[in-house]
Amino acid sequence: MAEEKKLFKVKIDNISVEVEPGTTILNAARQIGGDIVPPAMCYYSKLKGSGGKCRTCLVKVTKGSEADPRPMPKLVASCRTTVMDGMEVANITSPEVQEARKGVVEFLLLNHPLDCPVCDQAGECHLQDLGYEHGADGTRYEFKRRTFEKIDIGDKIQLHMTRCILCYRCVFTADQLTEKREHGILGRGEAAEISTYIHKALDNEFIGNVIDVCPVGALTDKTFRFKNRVWFLKPVDAHRNCENPKCCGKTVLWMRGDEVFRVTARKDKYGEVEDWICNTCRFDKKEAKDWVIEGPRAVERHSVISQGHYVGVTKPKDTLTEVLDGRKPKLLMDIHNVSEVNRPGIDLSAIQGPAHSDDFNKK
Amino acid sequence: MQALTNRAKPVDRRPMTFMEKIYLPAIAKGMGITLKHIFQKKETVRYPEQKRPFSPVFRGLHVLNRDAEGRENCTACGLCAVACPAEAITMEAAERKPGEENLYREEKYAARYEINMLRCIFCGFCEEACPKDAIYLTETFAPAHYKREGFIYGKKDLLVPMPGEKK
Numbered sequence: 001m002a003e004e005k006k007l008f009k010v011k012i013d014n015i016s017v018e019v020e021p022g023t024t025i026l027n028a029a030r031q032i033g034g035d036i037v038p039p040a041m042c043y044y045s046k047l048k049g050s051g052g053k054c055r056t057c058l059v060k061v062t063k064g065s066e067a068d069p070r071p072m073p074k075l076v077a078s079c080r081t082t083v084m085d086g087m088e089v090a091n092i093t094s095p096e097v098q099e100a101r102k103g104v105v106e107f108l109l110l111n112h113p114l115d116c117p118v119c120d121q122a123g124e125c126h127l128q129d130l131g132y133e134h135g136a137d138g139t140r141y142e143f144k145r146r147t148f149e150k151i152d153i154g155d156k157i158q159l160h161m162t163r164c165i166l167c168y169r170c171v172f173t174a175d176q177l178t179e180k181r182e183h184g185i186l187g188r189g190e191a192a193e194i195s196t197y198i199h200k201a202l203d204n205e206f207i208g209n210v211i212d213v214c215p216v217g218a219l220t221d222k223t224f225r226f227k228n229r230v231w232f233l234k235p236v237d238a239h240r241n242c243e244n245p246k247c248c249g250k251t252v253l254w255m256r257g258d259e260v261f262r263v264t265a266r267k268d269k270y271g272e273v274e275d276w277i278c279n280t281c282r283f284d285k286k287e288a289k290d291w292v293i294e295g296p297r298a299v300e301r302h303s304v305i306s307q308g309h310y311v312g313v314t315k316p317k318d319t320l321t322e323v324l325d326g327r328k329p330k331l332l333m334d335i336h337n338v339s340e341v342n343r344p345g346i347d348l349s350a351i352q353g354p355a356h357s358d359d360f361n362k363k
Numbered sequence: 364m365q366a367l368t369n370r371a372k373p374v375d376r377r378p379m380t381f382m383e384k385i386y387l388p389a390i391a392k393g394m395g396i397t398l399k400h401i402f403q404k405k406e407t408v409r410y411p412e413q414k415r416p417f418s419p420v421f422r423g424l425h426v427l428n429r430d431a432e433g434r435e436n437c438t439a440c441g442l443c444a445v446a447c448p449a450e451a452i453t454m455e456a457a458e459r460k461p462g463e464e465n466l467y468r469e470e471k472y473a474a475r476y477e478i479n480m481l482r483c484i485f486c487g488f489c490e491e492a493c494p495k496d497a498i499y500l501t502e503t504f505a506p507a508h509y510k511r512e513g514f515i516y517g518k519k520d521l522l523v524p525m526p527g528e529k530k
Contacts, residue, residue: 115469116440117442117469117494118440118469118470118471122440225458226456226457226458226471227456228441228456229440229441229445231441231445232441232444232445307445308445308450332511333510333511333512335479335515337512338515339453339515340475341453341454341477342455353458354457354458355455355456355457355458355474356457356458356460357457357460357463357474359457359474360455360457360474360475
């Protein structure tokens with residue numbers, strides 16, 4: 001008979017949960033779910049070795065364990081600290097943790113350019129959410145922020161080093177998904193930057209996943225660059241039979257009308273992908289006929305992405321044609337005759353990179 | 364039936380007296396009221412020669428602002444369009460090319476920007492949402508048109524003219 005595994009009893013914010021030995025506090029909190037889950041900018045459950053960099057998941061351990069009930073002297077990173085039997089953890093119930101998290105957010109935003117109006121990640125950015133939920137209203141930083149030139153990593157991925165918070169997720173992704181990693185961190189401390197060796201292009205079948213794991217807008221999809229804002233697009237679940245055996249082919253299409261503007265992997269509520277997708281699915285299949293569309297993606301109600309998506313609307317029957325004996329109502333103006341926006345001749349989703357002035361001015 | 368208010372008056376159905384039948388006193392009374400108003404303060408103004416002052420919070424036609432160097436402030440972030448309750452604002456963004464730095468302030472700009480004045484309710488939410496001080500509501504009306512086509516305002520209608528340039 002298999003011997004029964006002893007489960008550790010942990011109390012997080014006065015909610016008890018039994019988890020296996022070796023589980024981190026963060027994962028124990030995720031098993032409970034809800035508001036008590038500490039936010040994480042660098043930890044990614046699908047990436048081995050990730051975590052411990054950003055310090056947003058700091059929690060207070062008020063009781064070390066059943067055997068040694070002393071509290072831990074300092075706040076600990078919950079993504080790297082494993083649970084002990086009888087451990088008691090305070091996250092949202094501890095003002096000390098909230099205060100520390102506010103400081104961490106301020107530090108993360110020290111060098112962040114705050115160019116959200118320009119950034120393609122705005123609306124689905126974890127740093128934006130973190131700043132709104134835990135950050136202060138203003139910054140006390142008065143010095144020049146570090147700046148970098150934006151770099152093209154390959155022809156499909158753009159790196160904005162100014163926005164990077166050095167979470168190392170993309171490095172782990174490249175390490176674990178591809179055989180040969182070609183980018184890493186150069187320099188140390190404030191001078192550290194994600195870079196390829198002498199701007200070498202990244203050309204691996206799965207390198208596009210670094211876009212999905214990036215919690216900020218540092219790595220963005222160049223085929224989607226400046227095309228549209230995420231909250232004007234409609235996410236739908238879709239799949240296709242990908243020829244690549246390692247690719248699951250299950251994606252989210254970001255559509256507007258029949259145009260597919262962007263393809264991403266499916267992300268769960270912690271912003272982590274459910275399964276990796278290959279570059280062909282992500283960058284090359286930008287037509288609705290390439291995909292089998294399953295249905296609209298459930299978007300959190302509080303997300304800006306869900307705005308303007310009128311779900312569950314029942315339209316009343318239009319009785320006008322009946323009243324007019326089958327005559328159609330007279331159309332006084334077709335907006336496309338006047339409007340310059342969404343002109344049928346210019347298909348933004350079909351342009352390779354971002355649109356430029358000459359794309360619009362051509363007849 | 365019970366009356367909803369106590370202001371209802373029963374109709375007087377008695378036959379008119381002689382004085383009421385000749386109508387002249389009633390006409391004189393009415394003319395007296397008219398004559399009184401001739402000498403009272405006028406409530407109307409002679410528009411368009413004379414205009415009433417706007418309230419300081421009046422919200423009128425939109426403009427797209429430029430910065431001190433004449434570059435367009437708008438970066439097509441879409442916050443005005445997402446804030447717009449009437450969904451009157453649409454836009455298409457483009458990337459600034461090298462050499463266009465004197466035209467646009469940020470690396471991204473609105474290549475197309477349209478406000479449908481037929482839909483706009485002049486609530487001013489776009490002005491409040493704008494993070495770049497780009498859109499403002501001015502103290503003018505949208506001028507009248509005979510056709511609906513004239514109410515689709517593009518960038519050339521909305522942008523404030525360059526300093527020194529005649530509109």
